[in-house]
Amino acid sequence: MAFIYIKPELKQNMERLSDILNIPEPLLISANANAPADEFYFPGASFQAGKNVPAAETYEQLQILVNQYTLEDEQWLTKTVVYDSAELKKEIDRLTECFPFVTSRIIGRSSMGQPIYELLLGAENAGKRTHINASFHANEWITTSVLMKWLKEYCYHLCTGRSALGFSPLDIFSSTKLSVVPIVNPDGVDLVLNGPGHLGIAREALDELNEHQRDFREWKANINGVDLNNQFPSFWEIEKQRKPPKSPSYRDYPGDEPLTEPEAAAMRDLIANEPPDRLVALHTQGEEIYWGYKGLEPPESADVIQTFERLSGYKGVRYIDSYAGFRDWFIHYFGREGYTVELGKGKNPLPLKQFDDIYCKSRGILWASCFFES
């Protein structure tokens, strides 16, 4: 439980509550934006399950309660987790409870009807918007581990007020609304991580799409055998024509038409409804960052890529011979900043033993993604 009952009048003075709790006021305002009048949410805390929800009638009583709550344990915050869709759901529940300034919503459903989640945070009046996503490609599930670990780092730093790599978390929260889609392709990720047994799909059909390989570790597509990052209407015909698979496959098939797949359509809708100022898509591998697209990218991208390079040691690459990707489409239609970050090096799926190295190099990119020069 991350809330207590409170006399509604006490919430009139958020500044005083902020002092008592030692939690920045913008976080409290955001965490309580939709709270009922007599409930008060405070981030970073969780009361032990099973206990009655505590109540405070006065600021003094609140002060006493504050001394009883347990700060979230570092172990959970810093743990490296491999996320299939069930594990992600659990994590989202815990994250939104512990840090109630984070909200989640379902932006669409996968081919198999699984929810595709978006997490949102940032002050109400924040003027900039960043979107980051992971696991477009099933065998690149390690990107979700990176993104979620960083998100927890961001939330925790917000509560403690500690800066990270020179970035002020609270300044970022106050100026930038962040949208995160941790798994774009939940069916594919579940197939790679858990195998086909639990999916309720005829094994023979999947085996055929998988070209009868021994296991499904290299599966990159969605469950229909369509590459979600080849589904976007930006010179899609070129990819359709030149990609080797001419029918659904475990990798690289662009689909019969653009946006036939519900996961790709959900991402298109999300972005088209409210285009962010900056978009970052996490993929593996190559330790490169693609930042241009046919000269349609804005001039800021050339500056931002230098920051990304400096913080990560990854190499910025302006143009690659690729079309119909999510980022390609975004830059093509909106003319805004878009980056594809290729984490790690080796053969997909990258092994978890690379995680610490990848995280160490890429967390700066994630912090910088939410920071805009004013």
Ligand SMILES: [Zn+2]
């Ligand atoms: Zn990829």
